[in-house]
Amino acid sequence: MDLEKKLLEGNKRAVARMISLVENRDPQAFDLLKKLHNKTGNAYVIGITGPPGAGKSTLTDKLVKALLNEGKKVAVIAIDPTSPFTGGAILGDRVRMGDLSTHKDVFIRSMGARGSLGGISEGTSAAIKVLDVYGADYIFVETVGVGQSEIDIVKNCDTTVMVMVPGLGDDIQAIKAGIMEIGDVFAINKSDRDGAKKTAREIDAMLDYNDSDWRPPVTMTVAVKNEGIDKLVETIMEHRDYMKSNELFEARRIDNARNEIVELVKYKVLSHLFDNAYNEQMIHRLSENVVKRTTDPYTACEEIIVNIKN
Amino acid sequence: MDLEKKLLEGNKRAVARMISLVENRDPQAFDLLKKLHNKTGNAYVIGITGPPGAGKSTLTDKLVKALLNEGKKVAVIAIDPTSPFTGGAILGDRVRMGDLSTHKDVFIRSMGARGSLGGISEGTSAAIKVLDVYGADYIFVETVGVGQSEIDIVKNCDTTVMVMVPGLGDDIQAIKAGIMEIGDVFAINKSDRDGAKKTAREIDAMLDYNDSDWRPPVTMTVAVKNEGIDKLVETIMEHRDYMKSNELFEARRIDNARNEIVELVKYKVLSHLFDNAYNEQMIHRLSENVVKRTTDPYTACEEIIVNIKN
Numbered sequence: 001m002d003l004e005k006k007l008l009e010g011n012k013r014a015v016a017r018m019i020s021l022v023e024n025r026d027p028q029a030f031d032l033l034k035k036l037h038n039k040t041g042n043a044y045v046i047g048i049t050g051p052p053g054a055g056k057s058t059l060t061d062k063l064v065k066a067l068l069n070e071g072k073k074v075a076v077i078a079i080d081p082t083s084p085f086t087g088g089a090i091l092g093d094r095v096r097m098g099d100l101s102t103h104k105d106v107f108i109r110s111m112g113a114r115g116s117l118g119g120i121s122e123g124t125s126a127a128i129k130v131l132d133v134y135g136a137d138y139i140f141v142e143t144v145g146v147g148q149s150e151i152d153i154v155k156n157c158d159t160t161v162m163v164m165v166p167g168l169g170d171d172i173q174a175i176k177a178g179i180m181e182i183g184d185v186f187a188i189n190k191s192d193r194d195g196a197k198k199t200a201r202e203i204d205a206m207l208d209y210n211d212s213d214w215r216p217p218v219t220m221t222v223a224v225k226n227e228g229i230d231k232l233v234e235t236i237m238e239h240r241d242y243m244k245s246n247e248l249f250e251a252r253r254i255d256n257a258r259n260e261i262v263e264l265v266k267y268k269v270l271s272h273l274f275d276n277a278y279n280e281q282m283i284h285r286l287s288e289n290v291v292k293r294t295t296d297p298y299t300a301c302e303e304i305i306v307n308i309k310n
Numbered sequence: 311m312d313l314e315k316k317l318l319e320g321n322k323r324a325v326a327r328m329i330s331l332v333e334n335r336d337p338q339a340f341d342l343l344k345k346l347h348n349k350t351g352n353a354y355v356i357g358i359t360g361p362p363g364a365g366k367s368t369l370t371d372k373l374v375k376a377l378l379n380e381g382k383k384v385a386v387i388a389i390d391p392t393s394p395f396t397g398g399a400i401l402g403d404r405v406r407m408g409d410l411s412t413h414k415d416v417f418i419r420s421m422g423a424r425g426s427l428g429g430i431s432e433g434t435s436a437a438i439k440v441l442d443v444y445g446a447d448y449i450f451v452e453t454v455g456v457g458q459s460e461i462d463i464v465k466n467c468d469t470t471v472m473v474m475v476p477g478l479g480d481d482i483q484a485i486k487a488g489i490m491e492i493g494d495v496f497a498i499n500k501s502d503r504d505g506a507k508k509t510a511r512e513i514d515a516m517l518d519y520n521d522s523d524w525r526p527p528v529t530m531t532v533a534v535k536n537e538g539i540d541k542l543v544e545t546i547m548e549h550r551d552y553m554k555s556n557e558l559f560e561a562r563r564i565d566n567a568r569n570e571i572v573e574l575v576k577y578k579v580l581s582h583l584f585d586n587a588y589n590e591q592m593i594h595r596l597s598e599n600v601v602k603r604t605t606d607p608y609t610a611c612e613e614i615i616v617n618i619k620n
């Protein structure tokens with residue numbers, strides 16, 4: 001297949017086409033990924049997550065440049081699970097990355113496609129494989145927000161950088177619980193703003209409850225001024241070395257593979273269900289009856305499940 | 311049943327207990343909700359969503375107070391889908407609401423429980439029913455972030471307020487796509503900050519593409535100073551009146567019921583699958599093999615599905 005050959009040669013247009021096929025759930029693309037799976041596993045995958053406004057894109061931009069300066073080949077996938085659009089919708093706005101996207105050793109792509117059955121996490125896994133075949137040394141996976149979908153997305157990564165920002169107020173309390181489990185490295189970005197040290201202290205204090213041997217370091221950055229970037233790259237590499245020297249790297253990749261398989265099974269089962277046994281008219285009638293109070297949602301659910309089994 | 315009687319009497323401890331039972335997926339609690347479904351549908355449900363740091367909790371607090379001053383009975387559910395904790399975990403930090411939670415006509419509750427199969431959206435639906443039976447005139451559902459889980463959560467609401475804040479930078483572009491579909495009313499909070507008017511203009515400009523008859527109004531608030539709150543309450547009520555006068559209210563409730571039923575079916579099917587057919591050892595072995603490249607995730611998924619069918 002021509003596409004396979006071009007992918008293996010690192011052709012960018014082939015990469016873009018392959019990711020589009022994966023987004024559109026083209027069965028032939030997945031057949032090709034099956035075949036290419038044994039060519040993957042070489043790229044190091046770095047997740048960049050954190051609340052909107054933390055400056056993740058700018059930070060990613062600077063990290064990419066730092067790695068390019070070391071002669072590395074780098075790819076970026078920017079994931080927006082809330083967007084109903086595919087492809088260029090967001091990327092179009094990321095003008096800032098314009099100078100990077102034409103660099104011969106960089107591939108940048110936005111992914112926003114999401115069906116009603118989920119699927120963004122598996123889509124990300126598939127795109128990572130494509131970029132791995134493309135020959136990227138480092139793949140950045142950048143999320144827009146920090147919520148459950150974003151946590152699922154970074155479960156594809158080897159190291160996850162949690163980008164925080166001063167001034168989150170009380171919301172930091174709520175975010176805390178969610179980020180404990182996913183941040184390997186913290187970056188307080190926009191750290192020239194008031195309250196940066198306080199935010200760093202709050203995050204560091206919460207890490208006292210972290211019971212793994214790796215205590216996530218808290219670094220300070222000002223991405224727009226390129227401050228703290230080298231230190232952050234260094235910290236990411238320390239985490240990588242730590243993981244690799246402790247067999248934790250392998251263990252995490254097995255966990256990630258498990259997660260990918262489970263998400264694929266969920267998606268497959270739900271699509272089968274909704275394609276075959278799911279009667280649109282029936283569910284509309286039941287929904288009306290729930291609102292009229294002639295039935296309730298729990299009974300309606302049972303009725304559909306009986307219907308599926310028959 | 312004693313709990314039923316106490317709920318119908320508006321006993322707060324019974325409400326708290328019932329929500330805990332629902333969070334723990336107690337089958338008897340759902341049997342009771344089935345029975346009580348015909349007592350629900352009276353409360354008006356208002357979603358409060360937006361990025362972390364937008365000041366949603368403070369804003370909700372002020373909206374609650376405004377409605378209490380009108381003699382209304384109000385309930386608040388604060389949802390944190392990223393948190394592995396239940397109940398008081400976050401609420402403990404929401405000291406600000408301390409004076410409200412002892413008010414006789416207010417019930418405030420955090421919900422953070424979430425299993426690996428999702429379920430936060432149905433949990434919210436169930437909690438709304440409990441608070442409806444409790445006799446709340448208005449139920450606020452407040453999310454922590456703005457991502458796919460949050461969009462699913464606000465699909466339980468009659469009116470959704472999207473809270474924005476100046477200074478989101480380029481992330482606003484990415485958020486935009488997601489919020490187009492869910493914001494009925496916009497509030498630019500912390501609007502005494504630099505850039506508030508610019509943010510309002512950006513949001514207003516994007517609403518040009520909104521093709522419904524209701525053009526979501528953009529209001530300005532400074533919740534900590536209680537500024538713009540009455541106007542926001544008024545705008546929410548305008549949306550309610552618009553919905554009710556156009557049969558859109560009924561249509562949205564049918565949509566919401568549909569969403570609830572679909573989520574219940576998904577959850578039921580996946581729990582059945584993972585309880586019965588899902589072999590932990592098998593999936594671990596497959597995950598190891600994916601990492602060793604002796605199989606790939608797509609083939610592993612197919613193998614599990616064949617196993618389920620047998």
